[in-house]
Structure formats: C-alpha cells, structure tokens
Amino acid sequence: MKNLFILTLMLFILHTMAWAQKPITPSNTIKIDEGDTPEEIIRKAAHVVPSPNQYEYKKHEFTGFVHFGPNTFTRMEWGNGKEDPKIFDLHNLDTDQWCKAMKAAGMKLVVFTAKHHDGFVLWQSRYTQHGIMSTPFKNGKGDVLKELSASCQKYGLKLGVYLSPADLYQIENPEGLYGNLSKYTTRTIPRPVEGRPFANKTTFEFEVDDYNEYFLNQLFELLTEYGPVHEVWFDGAHPKRKGGQKYHYPAWKKLIRTLAPETVIFGREDVRWCGNESGATRETEWDIVPFEEDPDQMSRFPDLHGDIGSREKLMNANYLHYLPAETNTSIREGWFYRDETTQKVRNPDDVFDIYERAVGGNSTFLLNIPPNREGRFSDKDVAVLEETGKRIRETYGNDKLAAAKAPKEILDDDELSHINTAEYNNEIIITLPKQEIINRFVLQEAISTHSQRIEEHALDAMIDGSWKEIASGTTVGYKKILRFPNVTSKQFRIRILKSRLDATLNKVSAHYYQSRPPQIVINRNNEGEVRLSPKANDFGWKKHGIDATGNLNANMEIRYTLDGSTPTSTSTLYTGPFNMPLSKEIKARAFSQKESGSVTSLHLGILKNNWKLMEVSSSKEGFEASSAFDNNDGSYWQSDDEATHPHTIAIDLGAVRSITGFAYTPQNQHKEGMMETGSIYWSKNGKKWKKISDFEFGNLINDPVKRTKTFAKPIKTRYIKIISERGAGGSPSVAIAELDFFEN
Numbered sequence: 086m087k088n089l090f091i092l093t094l095m096l097f098i099l100h101t102m103a104w105a106q107k108p109i110t111p112s113n114t115i116k117i118d119e120g121d122t123p124e125e126i127i128r129k130a131a132h133v134v135p136s137p138n139q140y141e142y143k144k145h146e147f148t149g150f151v152h153f154g155p156n157t158f159t160r161m162e163w164g165n166g167k168e169d170p171k172i173f174d175l176h177n178l179d180t181d182q183w184c185k186a187m188k189a190a191g192m193k194l195v196v197f198t199a200k201h202h203d204g205f206v207l208w209q210s211r212y213t214q215h216g217i218m219s220t221p222f223k224n225g226k227g228d229v230l231k232e233l234s235a236s237c238q239k240y241g242l243k244l245g246v247y248l249s250p251a252d253l254y255q256i257e258n259p260e261g262l263y264g265n266l267s268k269y270t271t272r273t274i275p276r277p278v279e280g281r282p283f284a285n286k287t288t289f290e291f292e293v294d295d296y297n298e299y300f301l302n303q304l305f306e307l308l309t310e311y312g313p314v315h316e317v318w319f320d321g322a323h324p325k326r327k328g329g330q331k332y333h334y335p336a337w338k339k340l341i342r343t344l345a346p347e348t349v350i351f352g353r354e355d356v357r358w359c360g361n362e363s364g365a366t367r368e369t370e371w372d373i374v375p376f377e378e379d380p381d382q383m384s385r386f387p388d389l390h391g392d393i394g395s396r397e398k399l400m401n402a403n404y405l406h407y408l409p410a411e412t413n414t415s416i417r418e419g420w421f422y423r424d425e426t427t428q429k430v431r432n433p434d435d436v437f438d439i440y441e442r443a444v445g446g447n448s449t450f451l452l453n454i455p456p457n458r459e460g461r462f463s464d465k466d467v468a469v470l471e472e473t474g475k476r477i478r479e480t481y482g483n484d485k486l487a488a489a490k491a492p493k494e495i496l497d498d499d500e501l502s503h504i505n506t507a508e509y510n511n512e513i514i515i516t517l518p519k520q521e522i523i524n525r526f527v528l529q530e531a532i533s534t535h536s537q538r539i540e541e542h543a544l545d546a547m548i549d550g551s552w553k554e555i556a557s558g559t560t561v562g563y564k565k566i567l568r569f570p571n572v573t574s575k576q577f578r579i580r581i582l583k584s585r586l587d588a589t590l591n592k593v594s595a596h597y598y599q600s601r602p603p604q605i606v607i608n609r610n611n612e613g614e615v616r617l618s619p620k621a622n623d624f625g626w627k628k629h630g631i632d633a634t635g636n637l638n639a640n641m642e643i644r645y646t647l648d649g650s651t652p653t654s655t656s657t658l659y660t661g662p663f664n665m666p667l668s669k670e671i672k673a674r675a676f677s678q679k680e681s682g683s684v685t686s687l688h689l690g691i692l693k694n695n696w697k698l699m700e701v702s703s704s705k706e707g708f709e710a711s712s713a714f715d716n717n718d719g720s721y722w723q724s725d726d727e728a729t730h731p732h733t734i735a736i737d738l739g740a741v742r743s744i745t746g747f748a749y750t751p752q753n754q755h756k757e758g759m760m761e762t763g764s765i766y767w768s769k770n771g772k773k774w775k776k777i778s779d780f781e782f783g784n785l786i787n788d789p790v791k792r793t794k795t796f797a798k799p800i801k802t803r804y805i806k807i808i809s810e811r812g813a814g815g816s817p818s819v820a821i822a823e824l825d826f827f828e829n
Contacts, residue, residue, distance in 0.1 A: 111534065113139075114380060114406045126399055131538050131585040133373045135407045140533045142316070142349045142356065143409060143563045145243070146444045147477075149187040149195040150413060150453035153229065155205050156421040157458055162783030163324055164203030166253025170219035173205065178222075178460035180233040184240040186462050187454070190470035191477045195237060196245035196318050196351075196451065199230050199307060204254025208311065211278040212302045215254045234311045245316030245348075246307045248300070255296060256327045264328025267295035274298070274340065275305040285309040287344065291336040300332075301340055308344040317341055319352040321388060322787070334384040354380040357408050359448060360390040362788040364414035364439040369559040370447040371395070372409045372537050375402030407536075409563075412443035415453035416466050418790060422455040427793050430465045432683030433472040434604050440477065445527070445566025447537070476598070485523055485595040491515040495593045503531035503591040511581040513590065520575045525596040526556065526567040528579065531589040537562040541583040544569075547576035571597075602641055602675035602682030609687075611694045611716050613666035617643050617659045617673050645673040651684055666692050668828035688793075690748065690825030695739030699771055699804065703728040705818075710734055713821040721752035721822040731763075732819040735806040737771065743829045744802060746795035750823040751785055758820025759785035759813035765794070767802035774806055785813045791823075799829055 109115070109132040117126055135143065155168045187195055200206045206216030208230040218225050230246070237244045255263035274289040276298065283305075291301065308314050334353065341348060349355035357374070359366065371394025376383070389408075392398060399405065416436065418429045436452065443450035454466050462470075486496060491513065494502040506513060526544050530537055543557040544567055556567040577595065581588045603619040643659035644652040652674040659673070668691050675682040693714050701710035703725035713722040713734060724732045744767070751759050762781045766774040777800055782792040805826065809819040 111536065114404055116379070116404055117402050123396075123400060126402070126405075127396065127585050130373050130399055130405050131536050133405050133407050134534065134536050135372070135409070135532060136355070138347060138349050139355060139407060139409060141347070143449065143532070145193040145449060146564075147190065147192050147440060147450050147452070148245070148316075149183075149190070149192045149242075150247075150415075150420075150451050151183065151195060151197045151233075152201070152415075152420040152453055152455045153198060154201050154207060154421070155203055156201065157455065160421075160423045161781070162419050162421060164201065164205070164253065165324075166203050166255075166257040168203060168205065170205065170215060170217075171221065173217065173220045173222070174458070175220065175222040175227070175460055178227070178229060178232060180229070180236040181239065182461050182467075183233070183454070183456065184236040184242055186467045186470045188240045188242060190452075190474040192242065192452075194243040194245055194315060195233070196247050196316055197230060197233055198247045198249075200248050200252070200303070202249045202251045202253055202320070202322065202324050204249075204252040204256075206303070208306065210303060210306055211281050212276070212299055212306075213254075215258075230307070230311050243315040244311070244313070245318055245351075246311070246314055247318040247320065248303060248307065249320050249322075250300070250332055251320070251323045251325075252296075253325060255299070256325055262295040262299050264326065264330040265295055266328050269294050272298045272301075274301045276302055283309060285344070289336075289340055289343075291333065291339075293333050293336055296330055297333040297336065301336060304337060304340055305344070308341065308348075312345060313347065314345045315348050316356075317345070317348055317350050319350065321352055321358070322784070324783075332384070351411060353386050354383070354406065354408065356411050356449075357386070357389055359410045359412045360388060362414055362784070363790070364412060364435075364443070366412055366439075366442040366446045366448060367410075368446075369395070370410055370562065371560060372407055372447065372532070372562055373399070374406055374408040375399050376404040376406055377402070379404050380406045380408070410448040411451050412439070412446075412448045413451040413453070414439065415455070416469060417453075417455060419788075420453055420455060420784065422457045422463070425463065425465070427688075427795065429686070430463070431469060432604065432685075433469050433476065434601070434683045436469055436473045437476045440473065441525075441566050441568060445564055445568075447560055447562035447564060480525060480596050480598045481527075481594075483596060485521045485597065486515060486517065486593065489515050489517045491593070495590050498592075500591070501531070501534065503535065503589045505587050505589055506579075506581045506584075507587040511584075511588070513579045513593075515577045515579070515593070515595075517575040517577075520573055521595070521597075522571050522573050523595045523597050524569055524571050525598055526569075526577070527592070527594045527596065528561045528565045528567070528590065529563060529592040530561050531591040532563055535589040536585075538585040538588045539581060539583075540585065541581075543580045543582060545578040545580065546572045546574040547578075548572070548574055552578060568598075601680060602677050604683050605643055605673040605675055605685045607671055607673055607685055607687040609665065609689055609716075611692065613664050613692050613694075614662045615665045615671065615689075616662050617645060619643075619675060641675055641677045643673055643675055645671060647671060654681070665689065668826075688748075688827065691738060691742055691828055697737040697739070698734075699737050700733060700735035700806070702731070702733040708820075713824050716823070718750055718822050721754075721820050723752070723758055723820040724818045726818070729817040730810055730812065730819070732809040733806060734821070734824075735771070735804065736824070738803050738805060738826065741801055741803045742826070743799045744796065744805070744826050745799050745829055746793060746827045747805075747807075748791050748793045748823075748825040748827070749782065749821065750791045750825075751789040752820045752822040753789040756786045756814060757812075757816045758818040759789065759816060760809045760819050760821065761785060761813040762811040763807060763809040766806040766808070767800050768804040768806070769802070771804040782813075 255261035539561040545552040556569045644656040672686045708723035712720040780794045
C-alpha cells in the first residue's frame with residue numbers, strides 16, 4: 086500500500102513537472118485556464134505577442150492627428166450638431182503643406198477627423214448632406230479627405246481615419262438616425278445610391294438598426310475610396326446619448342478586417358488610449374493586458390488607467406491580450422484651432438520631451454496639429470514640428486555604438502535577430518573603440534517573437550576604472566529611451582534585474598542630445614512679485630545650462646518682454662524678482678552665447694490680494710470657496726456633495742476694473758466638478774446683476790487645463806458672479822482650482 090502511494094505521488098509529480106514544461110505557442114491572446122498557477126500565468130504572459138499589424142503600428146513611433154471641421158470656424162472644442170454647414174467657410178486648402186510639415190517632424194502616419202462628434206463629414210458621402218457637400222467650398226464639390234489621401238501618398242505617409250461613433254447631428258435632427266429606436270433587420274452594406282456606384286463590389290449583410298447601417302455605409306466609403314487606410318480611430322467620448330443607442334461593433338470589425346486588412350483599430354482590441362490627453366506617460370508601460378472576456382468577442386472596451394499589466398493584475402485575468410498604448414495630445418491648447426493670440430502652442434522642448442517619454446516608454450506618440458481657417462497649419466506649429474524633427478534626427482540618427490564590440494545581434498538592424506540575456510548572465514558589456522559622450526541609451530526587446538518580458542533593468546558606465554550606474558528603468562518592450570546627464574566612457578554594461586522568463590534584447594544604441602537653453606518658468610505671488618527661473622527635469626542639470634542649485638550657468642541669461650512681443654537678445658535682462666501688479670502678458674526666454682531657448686508666456690490676471698468672497702452656493706468641508714482665488718492651482722473649491730446645479734460664486738475684486746475676460750482652471754485630481762457650461766455676471770453694487778456672457782468649455786474630463794473666455798467688450802465692474810449650469814459628464818458638483826480675470 087505504501088509503495089502504491091509513493092508510485093502515485095511520483096506519477097503526480099512527474100505529470101505536474103511535464104505540465105509545467107508544456108510548450109506555449111506565442112499568440113496575440115492567451116487564455117488563462119482554471120487551475121493555472123501564478124508561475125504558469127507568468128509563463129503565458131511571456132508568450133503574448135503583437136499581431137503583424139500591431140507590430141507595424143509600433144514601428145510608426147511618431148504619428149500625426151488632424152482635427153478640422155466646423156469647430157475650426159466656431160472656435161468651439163466640441164460642436165453641438167446644430168451648426169449650419171455653411172459655417173465651414175473654407176476657401177483654401179493645402180494638405181501638401183500639412184504632410185510636408187508632418188514628414189519633417191518624423192511622423193509616419195496621419196489620422197484625420199473625417200467626422201467628429203458634431204456629425205459633419207469632410208468627404209463626399211452618399212449618405213448625408215450634413216457635410217462639406219453643403220458648403221461653399223469648391224461649390225460643394227470639395228473633399229478634404231481626398232486631397233489629404235493624395236498628399237499622404239505624395240509625401241510617403243500612411244493614412245488613418247477618425248470616424249466618431251457619437252453623432253450629434255443624428256441625435257439633434259428630428260429625422261436623425263441615432264437612437265431612433267429602429268428595429269434590427271438584415272441590411273446590405275453598402276446601400277446602393279443611384280448614380281454613385283462603388284468600384285469595390287464587396288457587399289456585406291448585417292443584422293443592424295438604422296444608425297449602425299448609416300455608420301457601416303460611411304466606413305465602407307472611407308475604406309474603399311480613400312485608402313489604403315492603416316488606422317481606424319474610434320473615440321470613446323459621448324457628449325450626448327439618445328434612445329439607448331448601441332453600437333454593433335462586431336459588424337464594424339468584420340467590415341474593417343475585410344476591407345482594410347492592414348489596419349489597426351484604436352479604442353478596441355488593437356490599440357488603447359493612454360488614459361490622458363496631456364502627453365503624460367507611465368513609468369511602467371505593459372503591452373500585455375488582462376481581460377475578463379475574450380477580446381476578440383468583446384463589443385465594448387474599457388479605458389485602462391493606472392497599473393494595468395503588473396504581475397498582480399495578471400493573476401485576476403481570464404485572458405491575456407497584447408494591447409499597446411497610444412499617447413495622444415495636441416500641439417495647441419484644445420484639439421481644434423481657435424486663434425494665434427490666446428491659444429498657446431507647445432514649444433519644441435515640450436514636444437521633444439513627450440516624444441522621448443512616449444516612444445521611449447513603449448508607447449506610440451500621436452500629436453494633433455489643427456489646421457487654421459485658411460486650410461493650413463499655422464506657421465508657429467510648423468516651426469515646432471520642423472525643430473522637433475531636427476532634434477530627433479540629430480539625436481537618434483547617430484548611433485555611438487555603430488563600431489562597438491558586443492553581441493552582433495543587438496547591434497545590427499535585423500528586426501528578428503536577438504540575444505537571450507540569460508546566456509550572458511543578464512549582463513551585456515559593450516565596448517567602444519574610444520571614449521564617447523552620451524546622454525541617451527536605447528533598449529529594444531524582441532517583442533514580435535518573444536513578447537515583452539523585462540521588468541527591471543539598469544545601465545552602467547565604466548568610469549575611473551569601476552562600474553557606475555548611470556540609469557535604470559522598469560519595462561522595455563518595443564523601445565526604452567534612458568535619459569541621463571552627460572557621461573564620458575568607452576564601456577557600458579546593461580543589467581537585466583528582473584524579467585518574465587528569459588529576457589531578450591533585439592537592439593541597443595547610444596546617442597548624444599545637444600542641449601539647448603532651458604525653458605523658463607514664470608511665477609507671480611499675491612503681492613505681485615514675478616520670478617523667472619529655469620525649468621528643471623529629473624534626468625540631469627548641467628546639460629540644460631543649469632547648475633546644481635537650480636540657477637542658470639554663467640554663460641546663460643534670461644530676457645523678457647511685457648508687450649506681447651517675442652524676447653530677443655536685446656530685450657529686458659532678468660536680474661532678479663520684479664514687481665508687476667498689472668494684468669500683463671509676460672514672455673521669457675533663455676539665451677546662451679550661440680542660441681536661444683523656447684519662449685514661455687503667461688497672461689497675468691488681476692492681482693488677487695484684495696479679493697473677497699461675497700457669496701457661494703455651497704462648499705464641501707476642506708474645499709472652501711476662497712481656494713478658487715488663492716493663487717494656488719493645487720487647492721480648489723468644490724461644492725457640497727448634496728448640492729446640484731446651478732452653483733454660484735460671487736467675488737469682490739477690491740476695486741473697479743475694466744475686465745476683458747476670465748480664465749477657469751479646473752482641478753485635476755478627479756473628474757468630478759468640471760464646469761462645462763455657465764454664465765458670468767457683473768454688478769455695480771453687488772446686489773443687482775447683469776449677464777456679461779455665457780460660456781462653454783468642452784473636453785474637460787480628458788484635458789483638465791486652463792480655459793479662457795474673452796468678452797465681446799470690456800466691462801467696468803468691481804463685482805463678478807459666475808454661475809455653473811452644467812458639469813462635464815453629468816457631474817452634479819462644481820470645482821474650481823483657480824479663477825483669473827484679465828484687464829486692459
């Protein structure tokens with residue numbers, strides 16, 4: 086009996102060992118089986134790989150976004166669907182200029198808003214008259230998407246299309262199809278339209294309602310007449326819903342996979358949103374994502390925030406799926422063009438920094454550049470794109486390891502060659518022919534065959550005869566860019582500290598970024614004292630012309646202006662804090678002997694040292710109304726949890742002022758209380774109030790940055806009241822981090 090027990094135990098152990106060593110086929114999605122141990126789940130995660138389309142998408146690295154439409158002319162962030170198409174008053178269009186600028190930046194693909202939430206279409210659709218066919222542009226015969234497609238081919242860019250599932254025109258129009266409660270019946274896609282046959286004779290039959298049929302017909306047009314299309318971008322935003330409308334995504338997917346087999350679908354199982362619209366990136370970015378359901382069968386996909394791919398998160402999965410992130414933000418404040426004066430434009434320092442963090446953080450960088458009302462990219466935006474591309478080429482076009490000694494698989498350009506780092510005891514030494522100065526180091530894993538496995542790593546340099554750690558990180562994936570202060574050495578060592586199974590390296594390279602004068606930070610306190618200081622970062626001081634105390638080095642200086650002009654080397658020299666009690670625009674810039682840095686600007690509002698709270702509808706404990714004007718963006722007023730709209734705050738400015746507009750800074754700690762619509766009032770005595778203007782701020786939840794409202798004419802007053810009438814996302818509360826009022 087004892088021998089039988091021992092034999093049974095041995096067989097069980099052998100069976101368990103055999104199961105533990107059971108080979109796993111690399112796949113885009115791997116199912117977690119009941120009874121899988123944590124070790125087996127990690128083994129499976131280490132075999133989740135990108136699809137061929139996803140891998141090609143990762144190689145794009147830097148892509149462009151173009152938001153264009155009625156909002157360009159109404160200056161709204163989100164339209165309402167009720168706009169007269171003639172508001173799209175386009176007379177000129179230069180898509181060649183768009184593509185030339187994006188190519189200069191190093192972009193490889195452009196995504197175009199063929200239809201935004203307002204439902205206005207920018208191509209000659211057969212299925213609606215709410216679009217460019219009803220505008221004066223080229224007598225209604227114009228087609229922005231057609232011209233862009235031709236320009237993409239001319240400049241070697243791939244094309245992506247943004248087709249908003251939300252459609253306010255179809256919601257607001259009495260005969261609109263969105264949420265009209267139509268029955269699901271068998272529909273043929275595309276629906277034939279007399280006189281406008283398709284060259285592509287493919288047809289589909291789907292069991293769908295009116296709106297899904299409409300949407301599928303439009304997809305068919307985009308994918309067959311404007312291609313090839315390499316990305317379909319589905320926005321998850323819904324300004325308004327109606328009739329319980331549901332999207333028949335399986336039908337959409339089948340049509341896309343059939344007509345555009347090389348495309349990736351953003352917002353679904355191919356590419357995910359990074360979780361913000363500010364260009365923020367995660368330090369640890371996993372592409373292997375846990376799901377409860379099989380992603381291939383899902384219709385709705387959640388926004389994924391925070392930690393999504395750690396070992397702990399994987400333990401709760403039923404499926405593991407390869408789902409890369411896309412980091413999207415705009416070169417301007419907001420997604421659509423508004424103006425050249427109040428709408429801030431990111432400088433090359435910002436864009437290049439996001440590029441390095443996004444592309445160098447295992448993400449794809451999608452940067453929006455909105456055309457102006459002349460149908461062109463603004464000169465300011467083009468200059469930023471050109472300078473960013475110049476920095477990318479100068480930095481990453483020169484590999485300091487080109488003649489180094491190291492395993493050849495990690496120095497060549499073969500996408501499939503790689504090393505197993507365990508075979509090198511997880512320490513790979515690279516020796517250069519001579520000493521080199523570097524401040525960037527790039528690592529890439531063999532993700533197409535061996536998944537993303539590295540969890541922790543470090544980089545050392547041989548300095549004065551001993552190894553010194555100069556950088557470290559967590560995940561690598563497609564690409565990791567390590568940034569650090571200048572290091573001079575001829576020998577470097579990569580250490581893999583933790584990984585899921587044996588890690589691989591496909592490519593490594595070293596680079597030098599030529600520093601520029603730093604950006605300048607402008608601050609003013611409640612007494613009106615203005616300080617100008619260099620902006621630091623977390624990967625080194627000296628290379629940005631800043632000494633260890635945070636001050637500019639002796640060979641650099643700060644110049645500034647107060648009249649709105651761009652600072653030059655002859656503008657006022659900053660020698661220390663100065664007093665500026667007036668509402669002015671300050672522009673500042675750092676200069677060295679050879680070059681100048683990016684321009685920083687700040688429109689100062691009226692000093693708040695004499696402001697007093699007159700009235701507030703309610704306040705949550707610890708979030709008092711005075712926080713709305715304490716000159717501190719980190720604190721905020723929030724209404725009481727039980728209160729609902731409208732919410733009111735009234736302020737005594739301390740003296741009569743000639744107010745030209747105001748700015749609202751939302752809190753960014755959570756999504757509750759974003760002030761989407763409201764009105765602003767003035768009073769002579771603080772008792773009787775007259776309306777100055779209504780206001781509406783769109784897209785606050787995803788992009789909680791300062792918004793500005795300019796009045797039609799100045800208003801002389803001492804007393805101001807703001808009434809919040811609707812919160813973003815239906816929030817019943819209001820929250821204000823800071824209010825600023827501007828004066829002539």
